[in-house]
Amino acid sequence: MTDNTTPSDEPLQAIEALQDKEPSKPPRARSKDVWDQFRKHKGAMFGLGFLIFITLAVLIGPWLYQVDPQKIDIRNKDFRPIYVALWDSDARTGWNKPFGSDQLGRDQLAQMIAGGRASMAVGWAAMILSLVIGTAVGVIAGYFKRLDGFLMRMTDLFLSLPILPLLLLAVTLFRQPLRANFGPEGGMFILIVTMIAITSWMPTARIVRGDILAIKEREFVLAARSIGTTQFKIIRRHLLPNVLSPIMVSAALGLATAIITESALSFLGVGFPSDFPTWGKMLADAVVRMEEFPERVLLPGIAISLTVLSVNYLGDGLRDALDPRIRGR
Amino acid sequence: MLSYATRRLVLSIPTLLFISFVIFMLLQLAPGDPMAQVPLTVPPEVKQKMREALGLGEPPLVQYWKWLVQVFWTEPKVFIDWAFGTNMTEGAQRVISWQTRSPVMDIIIQRIPQTLWVVGTAYIVAILIAIPVGVYSAYRQYSVFDQAGTFVTMIGFSIPPFFTGPLLIVIFSVQLGWFPSIYDTTHVVTDWASFKVQLSQMIMPVMVLALQITAQLSRYMRASMLDNLNQDYVRTARAKGLSEAIVVNVHVVRNSLIPVVTVIALGVPAIFGGAIITEQVFKVNGIGQLLITALFANDLPMVMTLTFIFAVLIVLFNLVADILYGLLDPRIRYD
Numbered sequence: 087m088t089d090n091t092t093p094s095d096e097p098l099q100a101i102e103a104l105q106d107k108e109p110s111k112p113p114r115a116r117s118k119d120v121w122d123q124f125r126k127h128k129g130a131m132f133g134l135g136f137l138i139f140i141t142l143a144v145l146i147g148p149w150l151y152q153v154d155p156q157k158i159d160i161r162n163k164d165f166r167p168i169y170v171a172l173w174d175s176d177a178r179t180g181w182n183k184p185f186g187s188d189q190l191g192r193d194q195l196a197q198m199i200a201g202g203r204a205s206m207a208v209g210w211a212a213m214i215l216s217l218v219i220g221t222a223v224g225v226i227a228g229y230f231k232r233l234d235g236f237l238m239r240m241t242d243l244f245l246s247l248p249i250l251p252l253l254l255l256a257v258t259l260f261r262q263p264l265r266a267n268f269g270p271e272g273g274m275f276i277l278i279v280t281m282i283a284i285t286s287w288m289p290t291a292r293i294v295r296g297d298i299l300a301i302k303e304r305e306f307v308l309a310a311r312s313i314g315t316t317q318f319k320i321i322r323r324h325l326l327p328n329v330l331s332p333i334m335v336s337a338a339l340g341l342a343t344a345i346i347t348e349s350a351l352s353f354l355g356v357g358f359p360s361d362f363p364t365w366g367k368m369l370a371d372a373v374v375r376m377e378e379f380p381e382r383v384l385l386p387g388i389a390i391s392l393t394v395l396s397v398n399y400l401g402d403g404l405r406d407a408l409d410p411r412i413r414g415r
Numbered sequence: 416m417l418s419y420a421t422r423r424l425v426l427s428i429p430t431l432l433f434i435s436f437v438i439f440m441l442l443q444l445a446p447g448d449p450m451a452q453v454p455l456t457v458p459p460e461v462k463q464k465m466r467e468a469l470g471l472g473e474p475p476l477v478q479y480w481k482w483l484v485q486v487f488w489t490e491p492k493v494f495i496d497w498a499f500g501t502n503m504t505e506g507a508q509r510v511i512s513w514q515t516r517s518p519v520m521d522i523i524i525q526r527i528p529q530t531l532w533v534v535g536t537a538y539i540v541a542i543l544i545a546i547p548v549g550v551y552s553a554y555r556q557y558s559v560f561d562q563a564g565t566f567v568t569m570i571g572f573s574i575p576p577f578f579t580g581p582l583l584i585v586i587f588s589v590q591l592g593w594f595p596s597i598y599d600t601t602h603v604v605t606d607w608a609s610f611k612v613q614l615s616q617m618i619m620p621v622m623v624l625a626l627q628i629t630a631q632l633s634r635y636m637r638a639s640m641l642d643n644l645n646q647d648y649v650r651t652a653r654a655k656g657l658s659e660a661i662v663v664n665v666h667v668v669r670n671s672l673i674p675v676v677t678v679i680a681l682g683v684p685a686i687f688g689g690a691i692i693t694e695q696v697f698k699v700n701g702i703g704q705l706l707i708t709a710l711f712a713n714d715l716p717m718v719m720t721l722t723f724i725f726a727v728l729i730v731l732f733n734l735v736a737d738i739l740y741g742l743l744d745p746r747i748r749y750d
Contacts, residue, residue, distance in 0.1 A: 129569070243430060246733060248684070248725035250691055251706055252438075255718065258710055259444055346575050350692055353577040354707060366577070373581050373696075377589050387578035395573035402569075 123407040130403020133396035140393055144206055147199035155200040155363055159191035167194070167381050185385060189375070198385060201363040205345055205390070208275065208364075212282035212344035217337055220287035221329075224294025225321055229302060238295070241288050249285045253347065256281050257356045270359045278351060278358075282344050290336045297329045331408035338401030342394045349390050365390045420738050427730045432483075434726045435719075439479045442715050469513060485510045486720065490520050514714045523702065523721065529600050530701030533617060534690045537624035542679060545629045549636025549675075550668055553644065564633065571630025576623050580696030583619045594619050598699040620697040624690065628682065635678050639671040646670075673743045680736035684728035 099105075124130055165186040166177040179186070185194035227237035257277060264273035301307065302325065310320050349366025351357040358364055365386040372382030453462060470478060485508060492503045509518040552561035588596035594615045604610050643649065644667055652662045691703030698704075702721065709717035741747045 243433065246430060246726065246729045247434060248722055248729060251722045251725050254691075254707070254710055255438075255441060255722065259441060342573070349575060350577060353692065354695060355711075369578065369581070376581055376585055380585050383578075383581050383585070387574075387582065391570075391574040391578060394575070395569060398569055398573050 120407045124403050127399075127403035127406055129399035130407075133399035133403065136392060136396035137400060140202065140389075140396075141206065144199055144202040148196075148203075151195060151199065153193045153196040155192060155196035156361060157192065159187065159193075161191065162187055163189055163191035164379070165194075166379070167385075170381075186379075186381065188372075188382065194382070194385065197363045197368060198365075198389065201365045201368050201386065202389060204358065204362065204364040205348060205366070206393075208278055208282070208348045209341050209345040211275075211279045212286070212348070213337055213340040215279060215283035216287045216340055216344070217290060217333060219283060220290025220336070221294050221326075221333060223287065223291040225298055225325065225329075227291065228295040228298025229317070229321060229325065234295075237291075241291050244285070245288050247285070250350070253281050253285060253351065254354065254356055257351060261356075271362050274358045274362075278348055282347050286340060286343055286347075290333065290340070293332045293336060294329050297332060298325055301325055301328050331404075334408065335401055335405045338397055338404055342397040342401070345390065345394055345397070416738070416741055419741070420734070423734050423737065427734060431723075431727060431730055434730075435483070435723050436479065438719060438722050438726075439482065440475070442719055443475050469511075481508075482510065482716075482719065486723070493518075493520070510716050510720055512709070512714055512717045514709065514712050514717065519717050519720045522705065522717070523724070526700060526702050526705050529598075529699055530687065530690060530694070530703065533598070533620050533694070533699055533701065534624060534686050536617060537621040538628060538679075538683070538686060540621060541625040541628035541632060544625065545632035546636055546672075546675070548629070549633040550640055550663070550671075552633070553637045553640030553671075554663060556641065561637075564637075568630040568634050571626045574626075576627060576692045577696060579623045579626060580619075580693060583623060584696075587619060596697070598697045600700050620693050620699060623693050623696070624686070628686065631682070632675065632678065636671065636675050639674050640667060643667050643671045673740065676743060677736040677740045680732050680739055683732045684725065687725060687728055 162180075162183065164178060165183045166174075166179050167186040168179050168181060168184050170177045170186075171179045183193055183195070185198060187193055188197070223237055223241065227234045227241075260277055261274070264277050267273060268276055307320060307324055310324050315323070348357065348364065349369070352364050352366030353370040355370065357367055360367075368386040369383055369390070372379065372386075376383045453465065457465075470481065473481070489507050489509055492507070493509065495501060496503055510520065511517070512519045512522060515522065548564055552558075552564040555561055584596045587593045596619075598616050598620060602609065602613055602616070604613050649662060649667060652666050653659075657666075687702065690701065691706060693699070694701045694703040695707060702724075706718065706721045708714075709721065
């Protein structure tokens with residue numbers, strides 16, 4: 087280091103850049119980094135909280151609030167929600183019907199819970215199905231070169247289909263046979279979930295294919311192949327975990343789209359049967375009398391909007407948190 | 416560029432044929448019977464004749480071929496007749512609606528202006544709002560304006576039109592009584608007073624549609640601006656002493672608009688599809704409402720033709736978007 091001739095008893099120090107420093111902190115797991123970044127996004131935290139709340143409400147709600155949503159109680163029809171009593175003491179309100187009742191006396195709170203159950207079930211099922219289709223198509227198209235052209239042409243073709251008219255068409259056409267086979271509710275559930283999934287897998291497939299194309303040329307895949315890993319195992323162990331983040335982001339967006347699509351179909355009158363409440367159906371049924379009973383439009387509408395809003399924020403936060411270029415800044 | 420456009424145009428023909436074939440075969444599965452309303456006293460042989468008069472006697476493939484001929488050969492000739500007063504299609508069979516027994520194309524032509532007025536105005540309004548909002552919120556990233564803008568776009572994304580529509584009706588038609596809740600399509604604009612009526616009935620449907628489109632476009636605009644603001648050419652422009660207004664409004668905005676223009680082109684057909692719900696809420700009798708009523712009335716030729724028109728719009732505007740991208744961005748080379 088220096089030309090200091092006097093020998094010192096201190097051991098020789100390497101220059102700053104060459105010193106081997108013990109890392110001051112243990113290495114952090116990636117999931118912890120992601121969570122820390124995610125927590126910074128206020129909207130995403132709100133979204134996660136609201137989504138958990140609404141999921142718990144529709145799952146546990148029927149046990150806490152044991153009123154049959156289908157029970158017709160014609161003597162107690164047209165109750166207003168309890169909060170109307172704050173400014174209008176003449177309104178028909180009652181603590182036994184906190185959200186009021188509709189023109190047949192069916193309890194609105196119980197209907198909201200049941201409707202939310204249906205909407206969330208359709209949303210989750212359609213989202214998962216569409217993710218499975220999209221990921222499968224994307225992985226196969228990206229990994230197997232022979233199938234790439236055909237699968238991507240098919241994706242383009244699906245993207246140029248008019249989605250909403252086609253959805254309406256398919257739901258009206260296949261309603262009867264499916265209802266006959268699986269019952270009115272089960273048949274409609276299968277039909278709507280399948281149709282939403284079939285018409286919404288394309289963006290996922292495109293994103294996954296792009297990522298797979300880039301990842302499969304990396305060295306670790308080459309290494310895996312050179313030690314004789316089968317193609318199926320390469321896909322499962324090496325490729326799929328690496329495309330998990332775009333899949334999760336499109337899952338959030340897919341859930342939002344599925345909930346809105348189901349409500350739109352119910353609103354247009356081609357959704358579930360009339361005695362089976364969903365949020366979209368409640369909204370559609372209430373539109374004709376919204377001058378006297380605005381809350382029957384507002385409550386389901388706000389429920390749909392808040393759920394979709396929270397899911398969208400969740401997706402936004404996930405995208406930021408999973409992107410290593412943004413994380414840590 | 417021209418050869419690319421031609422190639423794409425030629426390629427879009429098999430795509431459209433395939434789509435139309437799929438839709439036609441889907442409709443063949445329809446459970447409804449157009450003869451269901453005919454009284455039971457009508458003898459079966461007469462019923463068979465009526466069926467054939469609707470074009471149902473032939474096998475599906477022949478029916479499909481006839482539909483193709485009617486749409487691609489007869490209808491253009493009808494249009495030429497109408498435009499130049501010639502007489503080529505005397506007595507030729509056109510696509511007939513089962514509901515009204517009049518040519519499908521005539522009904523669609525009657526309905527298109529209403530849709531175009533509402534949807535077109537909404538699109539223009541949305542573009543005029545979205546681009547400045549996107550530019551400013553990117554320029555002042557994380558400012559109060561940007562945060563508020565992001566929040567409003569999120570809301571625009573999340574609140575479906577079948578909720579904003581009734582909400583606006585409750586507030587502005589029922590409570591305040593400013594605007595009519597039903598769009599009157601027979602209204603004719605002749606003078607200033609009738610123009611004001613037209614304006615007041617258009618505001619709500621236009622706002623509902625514009626909220627959605629603005630949300631989408633301003634996000635794209637913001638992201639695209641953010642990509643461009645950190646580029647080297649912006650630093651160069653500032654370094655050579657250009658004023659900030661010119662740097663942003665001329666250099667950055669023009670470059671950022673390239674992807675946004677293609678998004679605008681891609682959104683046009685989606686707007687026609689999305690307008691179905693808005694038209695239903697405000698009772699605008701445009702194309703979307705026509706599709707819904709035809710679907711419920713089991714009017715298969717009408718549904719077929721309308722869905723096909725939507726498909727044509729999507730394929731066409733995909734092509735337009737790609738070509739625009741190539742024209743606007745000299746870095747993109749297709750050949």
